[in-house]
């Protein structure tokens with residue numbers, strides 16, 4: 001199986017490379033080698049290499065910056081999936097594309113299912129939704145994996161920021177009225193490879209199991225760092241940021257559960273493993 005991985009240096013891309021199945025041959029051009037917003041370059045490389053799968057882990061992920069950089073976010077989150085889809089269709093490749101819980105509006109009271117109505121609140125959410133739709137309209141065989149609150153071995157993420165602040169003994173004010181479920185990139189990567197093996201199609205929700213608030217995550221990180229008591233729980237109104245976030249963005253992952261063999265780990269177990277890796281690295 002020839003796999004064309006885009007965004008291989010990011011949080012998810014790094015985990016995808018670390019969990020590569022034995023039957024996969026990887027082509028993973030970095031950003032410098034291939035700008036995914038260059039449709040002609042994408043088309044040329046895809047038609048030369050003729051992959052079986054294109055896995056798109058690129059995105060404009062700076063949720064707050066996207067509010068003032070809509071055109072950049074649109075090029076990467078919405079236009080690039082359209083050209084990837086078109087290139088894939090021309091060579092008969094399948095596409096695994098990654099999207100977000102932020103396509104939902106946040107007024108829900110039960111976990112969001114794949115076919116629930118979307119209503120993104122932010123530029124990031126709107127551009128990601130446009131990317132889903134553009135890919136679906138391209139006619140390529142595609143699976144779209146919506147995930148949430150991602151963190152992993154590399155890159156900037158909320159648990160890592162909390163860990164670094166705890167290490168420095170810094171207190172943090174953290175919102176306690178937004179509900180979601182964090183996702184360990186290694187778990188997500190394993191599920192993505194399982195979806196590839198199953199040749200899954202359509203939309204699939206994927207996060208670790210359970211639900212919590214950002215403040216719950218922060219408290220767990222600070223406790224693991226041996227610095228409990230430094231997290232103050234605040235409301236979203238007390239912590240203004242440029243991009244509005246959904247109050248409730250827990251994903252219903254029943255479809256994923258039906259497509260993978262091992263049940264999803266709880267968000268606590270997955271986070272604890274990440275924290276123990278960080279601890280070992282800072283002790284080394």
Ligand SMILES: NC(=O)c1ccc[n+]([C@@H]2O[C@H](COP(=O)([O-])OP(=O)(O)OC[C@H]3O[C@@H](n4cnc5c(N)ncnc54)[C@H](OP(=O)(O)O)[C@@H]3O)[C@@H](O)[C@H]2O)c1
Pocket residue numbers: 006007008009010011012013030031032034035036037056057058059060061076098099100101128147148149150151155
């Ligand atoms: N992070 C989250 O909390 C979160 C939550 C929900 C959904 N998601 C989704 O999950 C997916 C993976 O996100 P992530 O957090 O792993 O992303 P990330 O860490 O921000 O990585 C993005 C990747 O895209 C590459 N890239 C950026 N612009 C590019 C361009 N023009 N051409 C080629 N490559 C480019 C980056 O390379 P350079 O660094 O070299 O530019 C990097 O490898 C995305 O679809 C994202 O929307 C993320």
